[in-house]
Amino acid sequence: MIEECSGYYWFRELSSGGVDLAHLCRSILFSGRTQYQRVDIVDSPLHGKVLFLDKVLQSAEKDEFIYHEVLVHPALFSAAKPRSVLIIGGGEGATLREVLRHPGVERVVMVEIDGQLIHIAQQFLPEWHQGAFEDPRLELVFADGRRYLETTDQRFDVIILDLSDPFQDSPAALLYTTEFYEIVRSRLRPGGACAVQAESISPQQCAVHARIYNTLAASFPVVKTCPYMLHSFHRPDAHLLASLDAGWSAERIARRAEASSLPLRYLSPAVMRRLFAVPPYLEEAYALHRRPLTDADHHIAIDEIL
Amino acid sequence: MIEECSGYYWFRELSSGGVDLAHLCRSILFSGRTQYQRVDIVDSPLHGKVLFLDKVLQSAEKDEFIYHEVLVHPALFSAAKPRSVLIIGGGEGATLREVLRHPGVERVVMVEIDGQLIHIAQQFLPEWHQGAFEDPRLELVFADGRRYLETTDQRFDVIILDLSDPFQDSPAALLYTTEFYEIVRSRLRPGGACAVQAESISPQQCAVHARIYNTLAASFPVVKTCPYMLHSFHRPDAHLLASLDAGWSAERIARRAEASSLPLRYLSPAVMRRLFAVPPYLEEAYALHRRPLTDADHHIAIDEIL
Amino acid sequence: MIEECSGYYWFRELSSGGVDLAHLCRSILFSGRTQYQRVDIVDSPLHGKVLFLDKVLQSAEKDEFIYHEVLVHPALFSAAKPRSVLIIGGGEGATLREVLRHPGVERVVMVEIDGQLIHIAQQFLPEWHQGAFEDPRLELVFADGRRYLETTDQRFDVIILDLSDPFQDSPAALLYTTEFYEIVRSRLRPGGACAVQAESISPQQCAVHARIYNTLAASFPVVKTCPYMLHSFHRPDAHLLASLDAGWSAERIARRAEASSLPLRYLSPAVMRRLFAVPPYLEEAYALHRRPLTDADHHIAIDEIL
Amino acid sequence: MIEECSGYYWFRELSSGGVDLAHLCRSILFSGRTQYQRVDIVDSPLHGKVLFLDKVLQSAEKDEFIYHEVLVHPALFSAAKPRSVLIIGGGEGATLREVLRHPGVERVVMVEIDGQLIHIAQQFLPEWHQGAFEDPRLELVFADGRRYLETTDQRFDVIILDLSDPFQDSPAALLYTTEFYEIVRSRLRPGGACAVQAESISPQQCAVHARIYNTLAASFPVVKTCPYMLHSFHRPDAHLLASLDAGWSAERIARRAEASSLPLRYLSPAVMRRLFAVPPYLEEAYALHRRPLTDADHHIAIDEIL
Structure with missing residues (x-):
């Protein structure tokens, strides 16, 4: 009853x-x-x-591997021999975990604004970090990611922007702008790559993604869309991959993935080879929503993202 | 306030x-x-x-085109020159709409058990059917799809199973079994193809999809996974494509798509070429959930699907 | 399943x-x-x-009779022989219906700001008005209730304020203030009474009710609490009865109710006799929340009422 | 935003x-x-x-006092000088707390089937029991209340049935039947009283209450309705008071309450005097829903209560 x-x-x-x-x-x-x-x-x-x-x-535990594999590995295989990687955000530790699976990586700087979040993750999210915070290659910095990049003179092979949504009031909002991507570019080594969490690509809700795409495309010679869908995100999303390597090709990074023999659960070389195709409706959105996000113009209403 | x-x-x-x-x-x-x-x-x-x-x-109006393009066009391009098509289900009329865009199609039989649903769709869902119910190539039959196929001696180049979920008590449940797929195969012309709506493929919920895959694979020499993601379905899904053409290849159907010049909004030739890659976690599910659905064993609990 | x-x-x-x-x-x-x-x-x-x-x-259809009987009849029995009644608000027509059951009433003026609401009620809510809008004793005025009272020089035996909640932005907010109650008092005949919808009296949420009580009590010699409980309101509420008759007693109005033989479904004479007892926790609230609502100070936050 | x-x-x-x-x-x-x-x-x-x-x-913390005062005190004031009280149920300890406020009570037996619930209440609900479980007058028995009464030969001045809802599968269901009330009556001292939690009395949902009323009325010469409304219960409810004292009157128990000077927050003597008036719609329900609950016929569907 x-x-x-x-x-x-x-x-x-x-x-x-x-x-x-x-x-x-x-x-x-x-x-x-x-x-x-x-x-x-x-x-x-x-x-x-x-x-x-x-x-x-x-x-979410059951499908975070898809998010993190698609964010990290295309970027690392885009750089020929990535040795130094900068992660901004990614407090759960899973982006770090995936980066550290590349044996050629010698140094990872992870800049997270919320030190308490990392503390919570270390204690409650072992499925995500799997001990990555203990890796001697890691330098953990508690700071605002933009300020860090503005003041460092280090350069990296890969920069990964694993950020929360660019709501106007979020500290993340200023890490999606033209001005910031110019700084990112200036801190990449030649041939370097940058990966960006880039929101929803559904026909219902893809204008913000398209603006991030166009903002990145103004700073980088190559920008590629990496669609994925998580049951836990309940909509199709995409990361964006920006590369300084004008000769970038999906085939080349898929071959590097094959050579690496990394046993990925989602992004096999075959899946990676086919990752970057953009459906026409999204190409149309890229043509339509061209206004870049800038430090002066980055207001995004909640119903454009959530 | x-x-x-x-x-x-x-x-x-x-x-x-x-x-x-x-x-x-x-x-x-x-x-x-x-x-x-x-x-x-x-x-x-x-x-x-x-x-x-x-x-x-x-x-849903805003993303149904993705569902229907992925269901219909891979199947029609799989058959060399499809002239006759059978649709079972698909009461909204959008599957029919996509089939009729192929100018070589001379005859479409659409078998829908729920005549009142079609009546409602004709009146309330013009965005879906776009007048397709008026096309002279259409024969509309109000009947149980399985009974229709069991009693007809016609053969078709393509059969599309656009069915609702295989809950135990649903009339659709007996259209996902080995016995039914054997009938489907016997009603296809040589080289023919069949497309099947095949549920969720998320890591959280892919066992039913895997069982449908294995059930189809027992009857057809080629079965291909067609993943897609609808915001309105709030999870990743896949259709399945079964072909009698042992020489089937993604490259071949992508070339046929290019030759057809059909202006699709989602499934451009480039996207079609990449459609069928299966991620390792799903291959594992295919290896794990091998028990076929049969007339005697097709119980599926609601929490395996929804 | x-x-x-x-x-x-x-x-x-x-x-x-x-x-x-x-x-x-x-x-x-x-x-x-x-x-x-x-x-x-x-x-x-x-x-x-x-x-x-x-x-x-x-x-709500199933319990509106409790609300309307408790609002109307104590007020009408408080006035010795009520002949003229003013209703402000009450667009559903049920307050009017109850007033018209008193055969001695010769004239009812109903002032409702929202004429379209009355039109909707006439069409969709016959269970409420039961034809009351057709009664020849009714004068229907579409106007702001406060402005009407400020500009009329008529006097009434009973005034019933059947208003929606006094949210700051509501047109009703200025009909709960000291200034307004002074106008109401000045438009009542000697011995007249006024009834007021007066919000929740639960221990959780009774501060607004207490302020309305104290605001009324500053203008009227007698103010009585009329608790009632509607399943559809999902909390205990009370109306307030204000009388100009310093000799008012529950016993006297219960006797008038007995004499009238009105067949009420909730407010039998026995129930009316017991209606006005105030529990100590509510007396305490009356002592605590003394600040009157005034034209200059009537801000009420939503979580004080809902 | x-x-x-x-x-x-x-x-x-x-x-x-x-x-x-x-x-x-x-x-x-x-x-x-x-x-x-x-x-x-x-x-x-x-x-x-x-x-x-x-x-x-x-x-709920903020309004439990209304529930417990209305359940306990009318029953205790109904018995002339209650010395021994039996509580069945009431695991939170607040019924016990109210009983113990009567200084003449020498012994309270509390029978609760769920010993773990009392353990939880002792630890987490001090606002309810306020130390009552430590009172030396208490005998705590962990047992099924019906079995306890069937096997004891003790008699009590007051028996309080503070039970959860009589769903068919609940252990409480057999504590609302004719057979059980006969046992209760046989364990009361002359002039004794029994109080029963008796569900919703809204016009929407009062059939079960009416059946409990009629079931009690078959065993007791006096049965009185004690309406109350809790914001946290979001509907009007009533307890029932059954007395063996044929001379019972509201006036008499209100006088005893006055004499006791118990400082109650809800049930002042004035409120108690007026507690028992039954509105006509509920009288009608009592006349309509006469079928008693019995051991053989006590099926109650969930939508009759919740």
């Missing part, structure tokens, strides 16, 4: 534009506020362990 | 396994029950017009 | 302070926007027909 | 018949399963600390 499959606690995601989405929680593993954001980690029957920042799902 | 972006009516989707999802409705265009199912058509700010059958989202 | 008691459309009420409440709709009878407010009328399995204004439930 | 008043965890109450109700949780204080039921204790911004059993709200 009483409903069988009964739910108790529901975590309602911040959303807008017409969908209301709540996740059943088998248990709440962590819930608290750092200096920068609200952090919730729950156990979901569907997605496994899930991390939310300010009510937005960031990463 | 009062919340700005206020919602009024919410359509709560049938779901299970831990996610609760509701769609804001700007208006309700139709809501009623046919002999076979509950039908709701609403206007969503995010997805445009949306069709639900028995509380499950079937199709 | 699929859940039995499945809901389709849900109307989510505007609420705050920690409760989220949605009503299943069997059907939507009306949904639209007048010049003043959004109006929704739905059919609920629990409450019958339900009227919402701006997402706030105003009245 | 991001919504200000953001909610994180929501506890969705078990409900039926058309309302969906979720409570925002500031924090989850306890969540677990005893041998008998699921127990959740959360901190709600609206209701304070809240206890749920099997997803049904049982008691």
Whole structure:
């Protein structure tokens, strides 16, 4: 008589534009506020362990590997022999984990603004970092990523921008602008590459992605779209890959992936070879939403992203 | 003081396994029950017009083109010169619309069990059918698809199974079994192809898809996975393409697509060429979930699909 | 397998302070926007027909009689022989219906700011008005209630303020202030009475009610609390009765009710006799929240009411 | 840009018949399963600390005093000089707390089937029990209440049945039947009284209450309705008071309350004097729903109660 499959606690995601989405929680593993954001980690029957920042799902145990493999490996295979890598953001440690799987990498600088988040991740998200924070190749810096890049004179083979959404009030917003990408470019070694988390590419919601694409394309000779879809993100997304190597080709990086023999769960060489095809509707969006994001013009309303 | 972006009516989707999802409705265009199912058509700010059958989202105005292009065109380009096509299901008329874009197609038989649904679609879903129900090449049959195929002696170049989910009690459940696929094969002309709506492929939820894959693979020499991602389905899905042409290749059908010059919005020749790559985690699922669906063993619990 | 008691459309009420409440709709009878407010009328399995204004439930078919009997009859029995009654608000027509049941009433002026709402009520809410709008004793005025009272020189035996919630931006907010109650008092005949819809009296949420009480008590010699409980309002509420008759007693109006033989469904003479007892926790609130609402100071936050 | 008043965890109450109700949780204080039921204790911004059993709200910090005062004191004042009291259920300890406020009470036996629930209450619900479990007059028995009464030969001045809802599968269901009330009567001393939690009395949902009323009335010469409304229960409810004293009157118990000088927050002598008036619609329900609950016929569907 009483409903069988009964739910108790529901975590309602911040959303807008017409969908209301709540996740059943088998248990709440962590819930608290750092200096920068609200952090919730729950156990979901569907997605496994899930991390939310300010009510937005960031990463889920069961499909985070797709997100992180597509963010990291195309960039690392784009640089011929990447030795030094800069990660901005990525507090869960999974981007770092994937970078460290490349044996040629000698040094990784990870700049995360929210030191408490890393502390929480170290304790509650071992499935993500898998010990990566202990790797001697890591230099962990607690700082604003843009300020770090503005003031360092180091150069990197690969820079990975694993950032949260560019809401106007977010510290991340100024890491999606023309001015920032110019700084990124100036801190890359010749032939270097940059990977960017770049939001939704659905026909419903792809204008912000298109603007990030065009903003990057003004600074880099090669920009490639890396579509992926996570059940936990409940929409199609894409990362963007920007390269300083004018001779970049999907075939070349797929061959490097083959040679590396890295056993990836999503991005096999065959999948990587075919990753970058852009459907016509998205090409149209690239042609339509050309206005770059700049330090002076980067207002994005919530219903353009969520 | 009062919340700005206020919602009024919410359509709560049938779901299970831990996610609760509701769609804001700007208006309700139709809501009623046919002999076979509950039908709701609403206007969503995010997805445009949306069709639900028995509380499950079937199709949304803004991204249905991706679903239907991926279902129809790989199958039609797989058959060398498809002249006759059978569609089972697909009451909205968009599968029919895409089939009819192939000028070589001379005859389409569409078998839909729910005549009232077609009537509703004709009236409320013009964005889907776009007049396709008026095409003189169409023969519309109101019947159970399996019974139709069992009793006809016609043969087709392409058979498209645009069915709802194989819940145990659904009339669709017996159109996903070994016994049925054997009948389908026997009604295809040499070199013919069959396309099947084949559920979720997320790491979270891909066992049913894998069983459909293996069931088809027992009857057809070539089975190919066609992944796609709809914002309105909020998870990655795949169709399956089964071909009787042992020499089938992605390259060949991409060339036929190029030659056809059909202006598709999603499935450009470049995207079609890359469509069929299967990520390793899904290969593993294919190896793991081998038990075929049969007339005697096709029980699928709701939380395996939704 | 699929859940039995499945809901389709849900109307989510505007609420705050920690409760989220949605009503299943069997059907939507009306949904639209007048010049003043959004109006929704739905059919609920629990409450019958339900009227919402701006997402706030105003009245439900199955228990509106309790609200309206408690609002109207204590006031009419408080005036010795009420002949003229003024209603401000009450667009559904049920307050009018109850007033007209008193055969001694010769004239009712009903002032409603939203003429379109009355039009909608006439068409969709016959269970409420039951033809009352056709009564020859009625004068219907479409105007702001405060402006009407400020400019008329008529006097009434009873004035009934059947208003929506005093949110700051609502046109109703200025009909809960000291200045307004002074006008009301000046338009009452000697011994006259005034009834006021006066919000929640739960221990959780009674500060606004207490301020309305104290505001009225500054203008009237007698103010009495009329608690009532509607399932559809999902909390305990009270109307307030203000009388110019310093000799007012519950016993006297209960006797008048007995003499009238009006067959009420909720407010029998026995219930009326016991209506006005105030529990100590509410007396404490009256002592605590003494700040009157005034034209200059009537800001009420949404979470003080909803 | 991001919504200000953001909610994180929501506890969705078990409900039926058309309302969906979720409570925002500031924090989850306890969540677990005893041998008998699921127990959740959360901190709600609206209701304070809240206890749920099997997803049904049982008691909230901010208004539990109304429930417990109305359950306990009319019964204790009905017995002339109550010395021995039996409580069945009431695991939170607040019924016990109220009983113990009567200085003449020498002995209280509390029979609760779920010993783990009492353990949880002792630790997490001090606002309810306020140390009552330490009182030397208490005998705590962990047993099924019906079996206890069937096998004891003790007699009590007052028996309080503070039970959860009589769902068919609940252990409480057999404590609402004719057979059980006969046992209760036989264990009361002459002039004794019994108090029963007796569900909703709204016009929407009062049939079960009416059946409990009529079942009690078959065993007791006096049965009185004690209406109350809790914001946290979001509907009007009533307890029932059954007395063996044929000379029972509201006036007499109100005088005893006055004499006692117990400082109650809800049930002042004035409120008690007026507590028992039954509105005509409920009288009608008593006349209509006469079928008693018996051991053989006590099936109650969930949508008759929730």
